[in-house]
Amino acid sequence: MKRLLIYMIIVIILFFLIPIIFTSRFEKIEQVIANKNYGEGIVDGSYDYGKYEKIKLLHSDTGKIESVNIDEYLYNVVSAEMPVDYEIEALKAQATVARTYTLYKIINSSKHKNADICDDSGCCQAWISKGERYKAWKTDKDKKWEKIKEAVDSTKGKIITYKGKVINAFFHSNSGGKTERPLYVWGGEGYPYLQSVETSGEDTYKQYSSEVSLKKDEFIEKMKKEYKDFKIDFNDKDCIKIISYTEGDRIKQIKIGNKTLSGVEVRKIFELRSANFSIDIGKNNIKFIVKGYGHGVGLSQTGSNTLAKQGKNYIEIIKHFYSGVDVQNASY
Numbered sequence: 001m002k003r004l005l006i007y008m009i010i011v012i013i014l015f016f017l018i019p020i021i022f023t024s025r026f027e028k029i030e031q032v033i034a035n036k037n038y039g040e041g042i043v044d045g046s047y048d049y050g051k052y053e054k055i056k057l058l059h060s061d062t063g064k065i066e067s068v069n070i071d072e073y074l075y076n077v078v079s080a081e082m083p084v085d086y087e088i089e090a091l092k093a094q095a096t097v098a099r100t101y102t103l104y105k106i107i108n109s110s111k112h113k114n115a116d117i118c119d120d121s122g123c124c125q126a127w128i129s130k131g132e133r134y135k136a137w138k139t140d141k142d143k144k145w146e147k148i149k150e151a152v153d154s155t156k157g158k159i160i161t162y163k164g165k166v167i168n169a170f171f172h173s174n175s176g177g178k179t180e181r182p183l184y185v186w187g188g189e190g191y192p193y194l195q196s197v198e199t200s201g202e203d204t205y206k207q208y209s210s211e212v213s214l215k216k217d218e219f220i221e222k223m224k225k226e227y228k229d230f231k232i233d234f235n236d237k238d239c240i241k242i243i244s245y246t247e248g249d250r251i252k253q254i255k256i257g258n259k260t261l262s263g264v265e266v267r268k269i270f271e272l273r274s275a276n277f278s279i280d281i282g283k284n285n286i287k288f289i290v291k292g293y294g295h296g297v298g299l300s301q302t303g304s305n306t307l308a309k310q311g312k313n314y315i316e317i318i319k320h321f322y323s324g325v326d327v328q329n330a331s332y
Ligand SMILES: [Zn+2]
Pocket: 111, 112, 117, 118, 119, 120, 123, 124, 125
């Protein structure tokens, strides 16, 4: 009888305990996935934009780390990333994107050991000192700087979120007409707000079209640098053949001689402006005809200016390039 009572107590305890153990475990797993994909929540009070104030900026040429006010840092970023003669709403979109990008880096652990972000556009985000920027501008320097400040100040504290979490706000120069899903650039899923979207008017910018022409032996040399066993017979009409395209109209797979490559790999080998290209095989030369500039993921800067010219405000521009997002205040 006593034994039965003990069994019953154990069963009752387990009945209550098991769901608790499993629920908290699953919650933890879900939390990890959520953090990995979208960044931790910062609109729920866990990130205080107003109190944070300073970020640690690494100057890549000197290795010096500077503690700088986030909005002042953004003046230097916006003036480095976007031409000042772009529409104010495009500059405001850029400021909001740059702020979001910076906060995402801080929250999701920076690439740098003792700094939040660096000033190298190839690594983190472009940055130019006010002095250097003034040197590059020929006229109306103060007026231009005021316009940059207005873009940052009028969007102070505004960040882009997806389901309440700060997004990884990728951006690029020119989409070539259609943006790209990150899956085709870096692999991996997990960014539902980064879809392929179309923007008209991208072709009116100088960043839209470019060409790279190489002599056939130069072409072979560059391929052999990457693949020692590379072979190609230019007499074969299918020696270079595009196999498939991505949703963003870029090259997904291409056969070059005895190799099958992704468009992103070809872009890297031949230093093309984008993976949206066609190839012309001439008598002596191979010519890449390229559309767009950059990886093509997220906001297009020239596309933003086009939308601003059509009367769209910065929130509408952001919502065009990032699917299902909100623009809201980081908590103060
Ligand atoms: Zn960096």
